[in-house]
Amino acid sequence: MNDIIFSLLQVFGFVALIAVSVGIIELYLWSHFRYHDKNSIFFTSVFSFTFLALLFMNIGGLLSIKNFVIFMFWEIFLIYTSKKLIKGKNYLPYLLAAPAFLGLLALLLYPFLFQIYLSFHDLKLTTIMQWKQLGTIPFVGLKQYISVFTVPPLAEAGFFKLLFRTLLWTFVNIFFHVLGGFILALLLSELKIFRGIYRTLLVVPWAMPQVVAVLALRGEFHSQYGFINVMIKKAIESFPWLASIGVGPVNWLSDYPLLTCILINVWLGIPFMTVIILGGLQSISKSYYDAASIDGATYFQKLKYITLPLIKPVLMPAVTLGTVWTFNNINVIYLVTGQSGGTEQADILVSALYKAAFTYNRYSYSAAFAMVIFLILFMISISYSKMFEEKNTDKGAA
Amino acid sequence: MASVTFKKIVKKYNDNLILDGVDLEIRDHEFVVIVGPSGCGKTTMLRLLAGLEEITSGDIEIDGLKVNDLPPAKREIAMVFQDYALYPHMTVKENMSFALKLRHFPKDEIEKRVKESASILQLEKLLNRMPKQLSGGQRQRVAIGRAIVRKPKVFLFDEPLSNLDAKLREEMRVEIARLYQKLNSTIVYVTHDQVEAMTLAGRVVVMNKGHIQQSGTPLDVYRKPQNVFVAGFIGSPTMNFLRGKIEKQEDFFYFSNQSVKIFLPLFSFPEVEKYSGKDVILGIRPDDIILDDKKIDHAHKISGNVEVIELLGHRENIYIKVGDQKILAVGEAFSNFSPGSLVEFSFNYKNIHIFDATTEKRINS
Numbered sequence: 001m002n003d004i005i006f007s008l009l010q011v012f013g014f015v016a017l018i019a020v021s022v023g024i025i026e027l028y029l030w031s032h033f034r035y036h037d038k039n040s041i042f043f044t045s046v047f048s049f050t051f052l053a054l055l056f057m058n059i060g061g062l063l064s065i066k067n068f069v070i071f072m073f074w075e076i077f078l079i080y081t082s083k084k085l086i087k088g089k090n091y092l093p094y095l096l097a098a099p100a101f102l103g104l105l106a107l108l109l110y111p112f113l114f115q116i117y118l119s120f121h122d123l124k125l126t127t128i129m130q131w132k133q134l135g136t137i138p139f140v141g142l143k144q145y146i147s148v149f150t151v152p153p154l155a156e157a158g159f160f161k162l163l164f165r166t167l168l169w170t171f172v173n174i175f176f177h178v179l180g181g182f183i184l185a186l187l188l189s190e191l192k193i194f195r196g197i198y199r200t201l202l203v204v205p206w207a208m209p210q211v212v213a214v215l216a217l218r219g220e221f222h223s224q225y226g227f228i229n230v231m232i233k234k235a236i237e238s239f240p241w242l243a244s245i246g247v248g249p250v251n252w253l254s255d256y257p258l259l260t261c262i263l264i265n266v267w268l269g270i271p272f273m274t275v276i277i278l279g280g281l282q283s284i285s286k287s288y289y290d291a292a293s294i295d296g297a298t299y300f301q302k303l304k305y306i307t308l309p310l311i312k313p314v315l316m317p318a319v320t321l322g323t324v325w326t327f328n329n330i331n332v333i334y335l336v337t338g339q340s341g342g343t344e345q346a347d348i349l350v351s352a353l354y355k356a357a358f359t360y361n362r363y364s365y366s367a368a369f370a371m372v373i374f375l376i377l378f379m380i381s382i383s384y385s386k387m388f389e390e391k392n393t394d395k396g397a398a
Numbered sequence: 399m400a401s402v403t404f405k406k407i408v409k410k411y412n413d414n415l416i417l418d419g420v421d422l423e424i425r426d427h428e429f430v431v432i433v434g435p436s437g438c439g440k441t442t443m444l445r446l447l448a449g450l451e452e453i454t455s456g457d458i459e460i461d462g463l464k465v466n467d468l469p470p471a472k473r474e475i476a477m478v479f480q481d482y483a484l485y486p487h488m489t490v491k492e493n494m495s496f497a498l499k500l501r502h503f504p505k506d507e508i509e510k511r512v513k514e515s516a517s518i519l520q521l522e523k524l525l526n527r528m529p530k531q532l533s534g535g536q537r538q539r540v541a542i543g544r545a546i547v548r549k550p551k552v553f554l555f556d557e558p559l560s561n562l563d564a565k566l567r568e569e570m571r572v573e574i575a576r577l578y579q580k581l582n583s584t585i586v587y588v589t590h591d592q593v594e595a596m597t598l599a600g601r602v603v604v605m606n607k608g609h610i611q612q613s614g615t616p617l618d619v620y621r622k623p624q625n626v627f628v629a630g631f632i633g634s635p636t637m638n639f640l641r642g643k644i645e646k647q648e649d650f651f652y653f654s655n656q657s658v659k660i661f662l663p664l665f666s667f668p669e670v671e672k673y674s675g676k677d678v679i680l681g682i683r684p685d686d687i688i689l690d691d692k693k694i695d696h697a698h699k700i701s702g703n704v705e706v707i708e709l710l711g712h713r714e715n716i717y718i719k720v721g722d723q724k725i726l727a728v729g730e731a732f733s734n735f736s737p738g739s740l741v742e743f744s745f746n747y748k749n750i751h752i753f754d755a756t757t758e759k760r761i762n763s
């Protein structure tokens with residue numbers, strides 16, 4: 001009983017701590033935003049807040065010249081940005097968004113910067129103790145980046161083979177996601193009854209934790225007891241001629257690991273596309289189809305000339321997002337093949353990266369590897385949005 | 399260039415009866431305007447004719463051919479939608495040539511026709527624009543252009559001018575009239591604007607609640623409305639309706655209620671004898687109330703009080719109260735009336751409309 005109360009107290013205490021910190025941050029920002037146009041703000045806030053900061057640093061044992069200077073710079077920066085940012089506007093939105101923004105900074109920016117730092121140094125199993133004891137790791141410049149392309153991250157596959165596999169994986173997945181999603185969305189939009197129920201059912205695999213969904217499906221691909229092979233065996237029993245044309249149980253996981261992963265991921269990704277495309281379809285005014293009917297368009301001509309161009313604005317962002325997610329999708333591959341003793345034949349860049357970091361403990365190498373993947377993805381996204389924009393302005397400007 | 403026939407058309411959405419046995423014959427090269435209050439089934443009629451909606455029962459024929467089961471594409475009909483429905487991702491030119499492209503017309507033929515219609519509608523300079531870069535009136539013209547490039551047998555217009563401002567509406571009205579002369583095809587035009595109906599129509603079809611109330615030339619419908627609904631719907635300002643009885647005094651007939659007593663000369667209501675003592679509704683248009691002292695029928699003049707005067711520029715609306723009866727008259731602007739003052743008037747007997755009080759049908763010819 002006491003244990004429970006103690007745990008509850010801990011939880012509440014933690015929540016209270018967060019609330020108080022957020023409150024302090026808000027108060028701190030508010031004082032800047034509220035009085036940004038006062039002439040005295042510069043002196044008062046620099047003086048008072050540096051004093052407070054010194055106090056807190058002292059309590060926290062963080063007091064050092066470096067931290068102090070950093071804080072001074074930050075303070076001046078904040079005063080000027082609030083002057084620029086607010087300028088007669090309502091500052092409440094900024095105030096409300098600030099905690100989330102700071103949280104994002106802590107959760108995204110800091111790891112990213114740390115990753116860049118790592119990628120230019122050499123942190124691995126043999127240097128990690130040195131880092132712990134001395135706080136320094138050897139600086140190696142671009143060496144890690146060169147290794148990314150020359151030293152294979154895995155036992156079996158090097159960078160370019162992995163890259164090719166990743167591109168194949170991404171393309172095939174996205175292709176079938178869009179195709180399947182489009183077909184399902186069309187069927188759903190034609191459906192007069194039970195549409196809501198079907199839509200909910202379709203979203204279930206997507207809403208389920210991927211771990212559960214993938215592991216469940218992985219079981220179905222088991223060579224002896226999996227649903228798929230059982231069905232193939234039953235089919236052969238009923239139609240023996242199937243065997244004569246070469247149909248038989250398949251060792252999915254060991255012989256075709258990449259194919260299995262793709263099948264599973266296609267199944268997982270279709271619902272998302274379906275929902276997006278269905279939304280797009282329903283936003284197209286019926287009157288365009290009426291006009292096209294009168295103009296003499298058949299069903300497929302309407303699909304080609306009306307539906308496709310008009311859902312492009314919703315489809316393109318979805319495809320961009322889907323590309324990034326699929327390119328980066330470690331869940332499926334790791335869960336299907338990645339456990340100890342698993343094959344490396346299905347590995348794509350990110351799953352190889354994961355193994356390099358956490359199976360082979362090459363942290364700096366992995367950091368550089370991650371940077372390279374990041375840059376590739378970055379370029380893919382940029383070119384997608386360029387493509388999309390050009391198509392748009394192209395017509396708009398004419 | 400085609401005739402259209404509606405035969406006992408019934409349309410239901412689920413259990414809602416929208417059209418209740420509509421019969422209508424439209425001759426070749428006729429300009430028919432369908433008017434009626436909102437929700438009376440005008441658009442539904444056009445959509446049935448275009449094939450966008452299924453007929454519940456009855457037949458539609460185009461040029462004598464039953465088209466009930468023909469898809470829209472095969473009916474050789476073009477429609478201009480109320481909201482234009484221009485394809486937003488195509489240029490004006492692509493919008494206009496879409497139908498021809500689908501029908502695999504040769505390129506130069508498409509080019510020729512688009513050019514031709516563009517010049518009729520003065521769209522040449524806009525051919526490469528997107529619909530969203532056009533003004534309302536320009537979109538309107540593109541929508542019409544998209545219809546005329548196809549040279550269809552029948553044009554359907556669904557309140558094409560309802561989204562335009564008054565001035566543009568006037569211009570487009572003239573343009574449509576001109577187009578009709580040029581195109582030489584059958585047009586079915588839906589509107590609830592009276593002026594459009596009166597000026598454009600060869601024949602006006604007045605609808606209400608899924609029934610055709612009257613169909614005839616604009617003048618016919620205006621001068622001889624067949625029932626109270628048509629009388630009240632056509633004409634602006636709205637006709638005055640007075641409820642009362644026909645009374646005979648000595649050898650003359652009068653219409654009377656508690657407030658007014660109106661002389662009815664025989665020529666205005668030849669069958670008056672038959673209705674003597676019966677309840678009727680008398681209709682008189684505000685324009686047919688004579689205020690001019692020189693023209694008034696002094697023997698039977700009526701007097702009342704002016705309540706309100708609305709100046710409309712060259713005319714003014716004069717709201718008159720006679721006992722409990724309110725009557726609206728239209729007079730020359732800057733008359734000498736002022737609110738509260740006494741006014742004497744008589745009716746233009748030629749244009750009196752008498753309706754049966756129960757059936758609301760016209761009873762004077």
Ligand SMILES: Nc1ncnc2c1ncn2[C@@H]1O[C@H](COP(=O)(O)OP(=O)(O)OP(=O)(O)O)[C@@H](O)[C@H]1O
Nearest residue numbers: 411414416434435436437438439440441442443590
């Ligand atoms: N798809 C539909 N399902 C159910 N009812 C409909 C449908 N379309 C129209 N209606 C009903 O049919 C009736 C006639 O509609 P219609 O569009 O023909 O009116 P309208 O005369 O064109 O009116 P407006 O002048 O406002 O355009 C309306 O009561 C409307 O609610």
Ligand SMILES: [Mg+2]
Nearest residue numbers: 440441480556
């Ligand atoms: Mg309508």
